[in-house]
Amino acid sequence: MNAAKRYIISCSFGKDSLATILLAKKHGEPLDEAVYCEVMFDKTISGEVPEHRDFIYTRGIPALERMGIKVTVLRGERTYLDLFTGRITRGPKKGMLRSFPICGRCAVQRDCKVKPIRRYQKSLPPDTIQYIGIAKDEQERLLRLGRNQVSLLEKYNCTEQDAWELCEKAGLLSPVYAITDRGGCWFCPNAKRRELRHLYDHHPELWARMLELQALPGKATEKFNRTQRFSDIDAAFRQEDEQLDLFREAA
Structure with missing residues (x-):
């Protein structure tokens, strides 16, 4: 191994x-x-789903160490929160809260994840090799490797x-896969209904924080995702619970 060259992996603590x-450990890769x-x-x-964050810090990081x-x-x-409450500085919505990130053009991904990673990469030697967790059946993503x-x-x-299966066998499969097949923040606008329902049912304190943000005045957009306000999702879940209670009472 070239002493000057470094080998790193960008690790989300997901399966890939x-x-x-x-x-790398099995095959002696640097x-x-x-x-x-x-x-x-x-x-x-x-911003991690709480079950995944617990897994990262209590099992994932100790296992790697x-x-x-x-x-x-x-x-x-x-x-x-910084991005949500930041003010738009120009254009027709100048002065309004930036509020919910736009699906497909997420400022949270850009500013809270990509920027710190790129800043860190600049501190590494220019010939550093970066391992990326992309499976062999993800051909489109493989073609984008730099x-x-x-x-x-x-x-x-x-x-x-x-x-x-590798992660499951090693005892390193995050419990988050019980509710989702994707990584993502608990406030992600791309979150699927099942993920949101899990947050609503098991993490009411986080759900309440999103409702507080929805209630703020002067937002550039009221929509949490492409079609719904967060308060609409909350109302739908509440209605489901009420109907379930009525069903149980009638049973």
Whole structure:
């Protein structure tokens, strides 16, 4: 191994990045460091789904450290709340709260995740190799790999299902997969109904924070996602609960 060259992995602690690490250890691939960027809701509350955050800090990071892998945790200077309450500085909506991020053009992804990762990468040697957790059956994503980016999942013929099984066997499959097949913040506008229902049922304190934001005046948009306000989703879930209660009373 070239002493000057470094090998890192961008690790979300999802199945693909953890399977990449397991493959690296199994096949003797060089790996110096795992870099994890934690998006924050505010200065104290993580943007990770709470079950996944618990997994990262109580099982994921300790497991990598036992393997001898350095883990670097990054956080951006700005949080979801900073972006939500920031003011638009020009255009027809000047002075309004930026509010909910736009699906497909997420400022949270850009400012709270991509920027701190790129800032950290600039501190690394220019020939650093970055492992990216993309499975061999994700051909479109593999074609977008850049210079000095490598998929060990492709190299060792691992599909997404293979990655799942590797992590499950190692006891490193996040409990978040019980409610979703994707990674994402608990306030993500791309969250599926099942993910939102889980948040509503199991994390009412976080749900309440989103309703507080929905109630703020002067927002550039009232919509949480492409079609609904967060308060609309809340009302639908409440109605479902009321109907279920009536059904139980009648049974």
